[in-house]
Amino acid sequence: MSARPKPPREFTFFPVVNFITGPPGVLRNGGIWKSIKRGIIHELKLSTIMTQVLHFVDFNLNEKSFNEWFKDGKTLKDWIIQENPTYSPILFADSGGFKLLYNREYDLSKYQLKATPESVLDLQLKLGADYVASLDYPIPPGLNKKETNERMEKSIMNAVRLMELVYDSHDVDVFPYLAVHGRSYEEIQYYVKRLFNLLEETGFNEYSHYPFGLAIGSMVPIKNHYELIVEIIKALKDTLLEIHSDPEKIPIHVFGISGRITPFMYYLGVNSFDSNTYVKAAQNLQFFVSYTQKKKFYTITNRDLDLCPFCDCIRGRNLQKAKKILKSKSYSRYILNGKEVIKSDIYGIIALHNLSVQLNLIGELKKYNPKSREFKEWLVRYANSDNKLLKVVAKLSTIDEDFIDIATKFKLKLPKLSKGQFYAQRISLKRDPTKFDITKTPYSVSPEKRVILILSCTPKKPYSKSTTHKLIFRYLQEHGVDIKKIEKVTLSGMYGPVPQDFEKETSILEYDFVLSSRTPEEQITLVSTRLKEFLEVHAKDKWVIAYIGGGPYRKIVQRVQKELNGKVSIILLPDETQLKRRVNSEVRKKTHLKTLVATLKGLLKNY
Ligand SMILES: [Zn+2]
Incomplete structure (x- = not known):
């Protein structure tokens, strides 16, 4: 058996990729996903990928195809390597908690799947995942106290169960990420302490023997509330510092968040994150012209293209042609830059370009030590023209005086902090x-x-x-x-x-x-x-x-x-x-x- 995978050492981005979009193999189908998969497997050769464990449900995969993928113990990763033998990415599989436990309209019985930690791990192993997340119960913003507590308790139990499965009963070579949920500083603090108490009770107190990561969930509904995101990450870091002897050893992942807040996650000590923004934007025909700005694809000109390999396909006159193809019928074939393409390939080019822009930012960030004065100056310059980001700087300045210094040096007045009213609402899942x-x-x-x-x-x-x-x-x-x-x-x-x-x-x-x-x-x-x-x-x-x-x-x-x-x-x-x-x-x-x-x-x- 191969050795247990190690968590990422540097700041790492896991783009979300849907691989199982129909019957096998990997590049056989998927519309926009087909061109994304081709670009990732053959051109970008991305070393880290997030794949949502239940993504195939969205493609109405039938039972026969499902079984074909995993026949004779073959994993999704085996299929990927078969497509390009020089390529073997690290696969991170989430738990599908959102689909299993939140949206109740999926019929999973045809795949013999249940919403249990055992069944989810089984599927994660079928994918050939290296990192696996525990089955979690996302907490929607505004959920009432009673239902929130019930969900937190279940997520904690499932996290402990995953540790038992990985290290005791199954003894499999995957690296477990335990989901963490909470919508405020206090909720996170409570959750993490309770989780660590239970881990100790069940005998997982020796971290070097039983390593794991923590993965913060329930963030997608608050993805535009930067101050709150910062508060939640900070709560996790602070709590670890309080209860663990070597908190820096525990890798922290953030589920489903990217965008303008990314550099601040790096500053706060987040080790990795995942996101599908690059493809969501492409599906809405939004083309990233920088990390913070996007334009509608129909309005871009050659000046908006960059040096990524995907822009090369649509440079010069090909740009007009690509825009024209987008208005055509779905399966009409065209020649673009010497290659045969259909409409969904243009969406794919936009997605892969967007992804390249995101990867460039990660490269830029990694040049800095996140705790250095130099990086903090970078952050303030980066936030300068954006009031929402300046509020984040203002918030951080209450815990890191360097930011006050730097703002003074740049002759910048930091905005007053607002008290978010986001959690004043109380809804029940009964009306969903x-x-x-x-x-x-x-x-x-x-x-x-x-x-x-x-x-x-x-x-x-x-x-x-x-x-x-x-x-x-x-x-x-x-x-x-x-x-x-x-x-x-x-x-x-x-x-x-x-x-x-x-x-x-x-x-x-x-x-x-x-x-x-x-x-x-x-x-x-x-x-x-x-x-x-x-x-x-x-x-x-x-x-x-x-x-x-x-x-x-x-x-x-x-x-x-x-x-x-x-x-x-x-x-x-x-x-x-x-x-x-x-x-x-x-x-x-x-x-x-x-x-x-x-x-x-x-x-x-x-x-
Ligand atoms: Zn590009």
């Missing part, structure tokens, strides 16, 4: 808006659609079969509006924006919830936050019409209108002055429908 969230789902409005038309949701599902939606669209068609140029987005009281192509998803078809004057404020906030984020990402070069007669839905649109402050202009119809009663049935009236037709025709006449 996480089952569908467009802001976390790959999606982009196709270029030929010029107008986003927002309607409120209906009790009847799918929405397009409801009397109101049918009536509106029939009226538009009969009056000569080209509905192919319209992207209908329904505002759901449960999930926020639902674009027309998602109407038939199970989670959308099955919920039964309409906003009313009695709906708790946090649900209203959730819907309006998602609508705002949605419009910020997808409506930059579109017209937006909200055709909503009244009630909380209309109020949400007005609120978002105000918050966006002109960044996206939303035409709210019927107009306030023409509205007799503020109820949604108003949208069925002829006078208002006529105004809608006239407005749409006006906007679309040049397209």
